[in-house]
Amino acid sequence: MTNQTLPWQAETWSQVMQMRERFPHAVLLHGPEGIGKTRFAEQLAQALLCESPLPDGHACGHCLACGWFAQYAHPDYRRVRPESLEDASAVDDAGAETAKAAKAEKGASREIRIEQIRSLANFINVSTHRSGRRVVLLYPAEALNAIAANALLKTLEEPPPATVFLMVSHNIDRLLPTIVSRCRKVPLTMPGAAQALAWLKEQGVGDGESWLAEQGGAPLSALTQSQAGSREAVETLLAHLAKPAAEAALKTADQLQKSPPAEVTAWLQRWLYDVFSVKFSGKIRYYPKHRREIDALAMRADPIKLLAVLKSMNERRAIADHPLSPKLFIEDMLLDYSTVFA
Ligand SMILES: [Zn+2]
Numbered sequence: 001m002t003n004q005t006l007p008w009q010a011e012t013w014s015q016v017m018q019m020r021e022r023f024p025h026a027v028l029l030h031g032p033e034g035i036g037k038t039r040f041a042e043q044l045a046q047a048l049l050c051e052s053p054l055p056d057g058h059a060c061g062h063c064l065a066c067g068w069f070a071q072y073a074h075p076d077y078r079r080v081r082p083e084s085l086e087d088a089s090a091v092d093d094a095g096a097e098t099a100k101a102a103k104a105e106k107g108a109s110r111e112i113r114i115e116q117i118r119s120l121a122n123f124i125n126v127s128t129h130r131s132g133r134r135v136v137l138l139y140p141a142e143a144l145n146a147i148a149a150n151a152l153l154k155t156l157e158e159p160p161p162a163t164v165f166l167m168v169s170h171n172i173d174r175l176l177p178t179i180v181s182r183c184r185k186v187p188l189t190m191p192g193a194a195q196a197l198a199w200l201k202e203q204g205v206g207d208g209e210s211w212l213a214e215q216g217g218a219p220l221s222a223l224t225q226s227q228a229g230s231r232e233a234v235e236t237l238l239a240h241l242a243k244p245a246a247e248a249a250l251k252t253a254d255q256l257q258k259s260p261p262a263e264v265t266a267w268l269q270r271w272l273y274d275v276f277s278v279k280f281s282g283k284i285r286y287y288p289k290h291r292r293e294i295d296a297l298a299m300r301a302d303p304i305k306l307l308a309v310l311k312s313m314n315e316r317r318a319i320a321d322h323p324l325s326p327k328l329f330i331e332d333m334l335l336d337y338s339t340v341f342a
Contacts, residue, residue: 006035006036006199007198008036008199009040012040012187013040013043013056016044016057016186017056023048023133023164024164024183026159026182027044027166028141028172028175028183029167029168030169030170030171030172030185031187031189032216034215034219034220034224035191037139038168040188041137041166041167042137043058043059044166045069045137045166046059047059049076049135050063050069064130065130074130075130076134077134077135077136078135078136079138079139080112080116080117080137080139081112081138081140082110082111083109086108111143112138112143112148114145114147117148117152117155124136124155124160125160132162133162133163133164134163134164135164136164137168138168139167139169140168140169142169142174149176152179165183190217193217196212196217200212200223205226206231207226208222211223211225213287213289214270214287216285228263233256233264236252236255236256237264237268241337242290244338249331249338253330257327261320261323261326261329261330262317262320262321264333265313265320266317268333268334268337269310269313269317271286272306274286274290274294275297275298276301276310278294279299279301305340305342309337309340312336313333316333
């Protein structure tokens, strides 16, 4: 576990640390996906439990509490998250979690369920083991189903002593307003492009600009993507998309069959968004390097088919974790794509 605050979160870190002595019962860290909110929350959890924190408030990394924390074995710490994220050891943001979740057991729940909230009762009702404080990290908060959200609300309404709830949300509008109003809201924002690029470079990511643009500027998602997919695979797909030809779909699918189908679907989806966006507003977001090809495709695209295929891509995204045959899945998607430009 890294103890380094992400450069674009340093200021927020100092602000949060000013609350240290009288820390709120519940903190809601919110902002766009893929910028490092969960990582921030884990660092904060560790800092709150550390027994000899550094002057800037960060965990020392050496005390007994920090040792336990690193093993996810601290007796005063609980993580609550959907089962589908359970095999993800990563502490970074949703980007990383999504990629890992693809490997999770088929059928693992994507919701935070009532049993998970109920089982917190035992944790909360015993006295704390070490520093006199216990921490619950819950993410993403929008994964709480309705019953679980109501149970959590009851807990937040009568905050248990010495307990801090750290919640992370990518979409605060999807939370119960009554939960939001019980929390101290801490916004985390998308870094500027220059800062994000410099950070990606430090992480050893080549062609950071392309990865970053494709992830809408979210650096942690860009990092995950650069590690999960190969640049060649993305370029193979983009070359196909730039010159859509139904007869080439099989060959392209063959070349891409080692890439996770969920990723291929996401790449294609973003490309279609760009075609759509250029056609209707002239703006390009994800693939600025391919401006010329996308302009040409936007001219040719049949608007009704474009909308229909965009919609079908959303449906595909839902099943892309486990297609029976990745190759057939990708081929079918590419054939569908060709119909937009027929
Ligand atoms: Zn420590």
